[in-house]
Amino acid sequence: MTTTVVPDVTAAADRIRPHVRHTPLLRAEVDGRPLVLKLEHLQRTGSFKLRGALNALLAGERPGQVVTASGGNHGIGVATAAAILGLPATIVVPETVPEGKARRIEAAGARLVRAGTRYAEAAAAAHELAEAPGARYVEAYNDPVVVAGQGTVAAEIVADAPDVDSIAVAVGGGGLAAGVALGSGGRLTVAVEPEGCSCLHQALAAGRPVDARVDSVAASALGATRVGEVPFAVLSGPSVVSRVVGEDEIVAARDRLWDEFRLAVEPAAAVPFAAWLAGQVPGEVPCVLLCGANADWTP
Incomplete structure (x- = not known):
């Protein structure tokens, strides 16, 4: 499997390397299935x-x-x-x-x-x-330079775990998911959203970005009303699939990450794990990207 990343992501990695953490991976087996967790919630600032x-x-x-x-x-x-x-x-x-x-x-x-x-x-x-x-x-997600910067997290995943064949990632405005699609060397990107904040899922159904309602426990991080034009152009590609999960699934996934691994993440970061638990993430060695931990909560 190729591990080539696109030039913009490679240039971004060179620029930001002195200032960011190369966050670790955790290999695990959950419910009898192999899983790789990318601990990006340990990044400086608590998110990607x-x-x-x-x-x-x-x-x-x-x-x-x-x-x-x-x-x-x-x-x-x-x-x-x-x-x-x-x-x-x-x-x-x-x-x-x-x-x-x-x-x-x-x-x-x-x-x-x-x-x-x-x-x-x-x-x-x-x-x-x-x-x-x-x-x-500085745009939050609708900028190719920002998207390339976010893609450096995928470049780290494929460099550290070349056997990973799919990456599940939460979607707000789409910048992180688009970066993962660009930086993952052609691996499948599983773009996951809450049912109440699903602007990408609705855009893909409509064939263009459309306004979507924002109502989710993860809304503070994933509450974009419309996916960005720049990310949408990337996420409309063949190596991306869209999934949605419910509120109860998100909270249960967040709590399980704490109970089983002592990983304290915000609800948005648990969204792709919720999809994986529900069997919505394909791949023999899937990676779930835990994107942030900037929430005050007690398990």
């Missing part, structure tokens, strides 16, 4: 988002300041990337942002602005702020 944010800021001309909108994890990643590079950052979040994520954004040194009750309202406010001279808006 640092990868794309760093690649975006390192790939172009250095801005005077950084602005973005986020439901939480992207904001933490951008705030941390800006701090690493010595840049001021403003992160606009909806008023419904989980307090734990808001706290982590401010702890990274960024200015936190609350605007509206939905991500789209926060994004509109952030774009206005980004019109200031020298400001750079």
Whole structure:
């Protein structure tokens, strides 16, 4: 099986390597089936988002300041990337942002602005702020440079476990899943969403990105109302399949990761594991990508 990754992902890996963790894999057997877990929730910032944010800021001309909108994890990643590079950052979040994520954004040194009750309202406010001279808006997922940065996590998987033949990944706006599809050397990407936040699943059915409702325990991380055009172009390819899981399955999967492995992840990170438990992830040696751990909860 080939382990070649596309050039943009390779270049992204070279750029961000000094600043990110090469997160570990855990091989296990669950219910008599082999499984590889990618522990990306151990990444600096507690999620994969640092990868794309760093690649975006390192790939172009250095801005005077950084602005973005986020439901939480992207904001933490951008705030941390800006701090690493010595840049001021403003992160606009909806008023419904989980307090734990808001706290982590401010702890990274960024200015936190609350605007509206939905991500789209926060994004509109952030774009206005980004019109200031020298400001750079960092997209959460609808940017090929961000997607390439997220793809570096798949490049690590195939380098460390070349026998992996499928990778299950959670989908919000689609940036991580598209990066996995680009960086996995042709392996099957299983793109998994909650039933209540399934913008990719609905877009694939419609043949184009469409608006979708947002109602899930994982909404703070996966609550995009519409999949990005850039990720959709990648995720419409033949090496991607779309799956959805229910709310009870997500919570049960999160709790099982804690009970069985002592892995404390947020609900979004448990979404692909829920699909695997339900038999929705094919492959002789599948990998489940645990994408984040920025939630305050007790098992």
